[in-house]
Amino acid sequence: MSYKVGYWNTRGFVEPIILVLEYLQYPYERVKYEFDHAEHWFENDKKTLGFDFPNMAYLLCPNGQKFTQSITILRHLGREGGLFTAQTNDQITKLEEILDTVVDLRLGFALLCLNPNFSDMKNDYLMNLGGRFGPFEEWLAGGRKWLNGDNLFVGDFIFWSVLDYHECMEPTVLEAYPNVKRFKEEFASIPQIASYLASDKFKKFPVLIKQAYWGWSP
Template sequence: MTLVVGYWSTRGLGETIHLVLEYLQVPYERKTYHLNNYEEWLFKDKENMGMDFPNLPYLIDGDFKVAQLQTVLKYIGRKYGLFGSDDSKELARQEEIMDNIRDLRYRFASLVNSPVFEEDKVKYLAALPNQFVISIKRSLTQYETVLGERKYLMGDKLFVGDFFMWHLLDINECLDPTVLDDFPNLARFKKDVESLPQIDSYLKSDKFKKFPINGPFAKFAGATVSREINISKTTP
């Protein structure tokens, strides 16, 4: 049965799902919502999905429908052997990594939507010890240490968090191509993931788009729209 993945016409939060499904070679279709026709999602499909908590990204697997990035990734991971464990401690480590990467992804989103983007970008890319809250490099240092002893984030076996991390690293390299220069283990990890035959093929295909990464209001790599966006349903 072919899965359906719904998301906007940006890399955004949907790309990690695509990466996992491409790696697994699971048949899937994309339901892409274009920002120039945002009403299709907001005022049509969202209200008629038959879901308890409709949101983007979403996954449809037969008569089962679920939304939210982390939930979709874990569902696919459990179904196809890329997430979960009978060992509660190993499962907790997987959950911890997923939550941490999500936090870093939100930090990136906060940066690119900041009204003082250029000022905050300097802090975000700084390696100074006093930049605890915003510096991405301080956080990457933790992963650099972890990957000094492991091939992937959990060891020798891939899990969905590795694809989530690849996405995070790639969009940060789009922001600053030198961001991994001081992190050889992370650079090696990123290369290993994108060198997987299924991922290499996907990244070279027309299905993968490097840009846009973000929505139209972002100060970096935002989608271009040709009309005003107004989410008020009562406004023509």
């Protein structure tokens, strides 16, 4: 029995879930929905798969559990696979703080790309990335290999993904952030991740849904 992960045929919100499954070497299948046949989701699976809160991304677990909400799914897999664990309430709260901050970074990027004024806003966004990347640059400068020090956690998977989306938009975007750049390169060289990225399961585009003003194609 394997996991089933459903999402549009894009990287979007699903990629960190796929990276975690690849890292943990959990068997999984992807269910990819096409925008040109969106009824497959909206008229069929969304109504019939039995979710309490139907949405995508979704995860069907080998034990029959069904979950939606991409960050909930990440935390679930993280607790199961040792990628979201801590000894104390303070430590788990720190992980949640980092994770929420990465999610904010992703949200800011998605809002930019979904804005009809995208072409007017893009330069400003890229020129002012210091406010978004700066705190991560400083945090990683404190001798931390990953966002949680020596131990990978689910926040690293979403961080890598959102950094790569930025690089797809503007290849030089990390040049001013050497620690973030180092993080990204080292994450991509983790053997399970490197092997996934080199496989035909991984494609750079589409990053975002077809309705976005950037992210459907290079």
